[in-house]
Amino acid sequence: MKKAEATRLRILDTAARLFRQNGYAAVSLRGIAAAEKMQGGSLYYHFRSKEEIITDVLNIGIEIVHRAVDDALAALPPTASHDTRIRTAMEAHLQALLEHSDYTSANVRIFGQVPKAVQKANLKVRRAYEECWSDILAAAQKAGAINKKTDLHIVRLMLIGTMNATLEWFDPKRGTADKLAAQFADNILNGILIKPENS
């Protein structure tokens, strides 16, 4: 790896972390640079603007989680049940979000607050990831694991939203992301109410 590439990546790593922690507007270029023992103006050698930095952070954030989910699903046997596939995808998503990626966390936390042009630039990779989930759920519904009348659009938004919301309260001292994923999957897939036996 060339020096410039390594430096660029360091800057992005730091930016992702700071954006995730403090939001977009509250993080200055001087702040990012200072965390890397550099001056703010130096960042312009590597990036054209603050917007380019945040655009990259947002895109990488989705790509990381998308790849994690794809890889986890690819590692399953072709005979895996739909229940297992959904659980596996959830676990991969939560792992990326909670334990591996400031980038993904930053995306979740601040997408709604970045300039419109930046949001627009992120939509393509975002839609691809959403499609990945839609495929998972559609296959389950087609196979009969999910009720035919269930609106998968809502389910997908709910699933992803629920997982992303863990960002605001997940505490590594209270368990690991994969344990949380298992609890989540149980709750979401099976529901939290006991089924009445006489209904």
Added chain:
Amino acid sequence: MKKAEATRLRILDTAARLFRQNGYAAVSLRGIAAAEKMQGGSLYYHFRSKEEIITDVLNIGIEIVHRAVDDALAALPPTASHDTRIRTAMEAHLQALLEHSDYTSANVRIFGQVPKAVQKANLKVRRAYEECWSDILAAAQKAGAINKKTDLHIVRLMLIGTMNATLEWFDPKRGTADKLAAQFADNILNGILIKPENS
């Protein structure tokens, strides 16, 4: 209502809306004032600081949703099932969040990004609302509607997190908050998978 009270409220309404839309740091006092056809310095007659404004917005945000849930539950007959109580509370929460309260939305969106002192000032009312939900769920579990082994702490966080996540994608053109609440309640309470009949 005195003039000062009315003006103060107008400023808060606008601040809640702008914070909700753009995050904390990106909203300036001059921006809030301009939206009310005033100058930035004028806000200091009514509030001591930007932090006082955001503290008020956050607190009101929780109080609104808490009151909505309390009122909705109080209107139920005492014989209402736990399923109904949970559904009612969810509907009230989503109504407040999605249709009535920029304050609640602002809280959800930016709590994680405000200064630590501001977060700390919001914790009391926040905890009271969380307690409200814990009570709802504990009653359901005690009555046997929720499995005894289910970790209610996680369920509560998941429920509230899921509802709050709707902020990022709810679209009034695709349905009302109460319809969404019904779909949500079905999905969360009953799960999204069809139960295998021979398990």
Added chain:
DNA sequence: GATGTTTTCTAACAAACGTTAGATAGAAAA
């Protein structure tokens, strides 16, 4: 070591920020 290229520093700019104190205008009371 000299030269060329890459990378960072630096000073500066215009704009924006939260905040303050006094001036001014508007409203209420006498």
Added chain:
DNA sequence: TTTTCTATCTAACGTTTGTTAGAAAACATC
């Protein structure tokens, strides 16, 4: 109408921001 009180404007302050262009330093090549 005059006086008092309330509410907003205004100019200013020190600080911060994203950005630019040229200088300087670091690195690579011959």
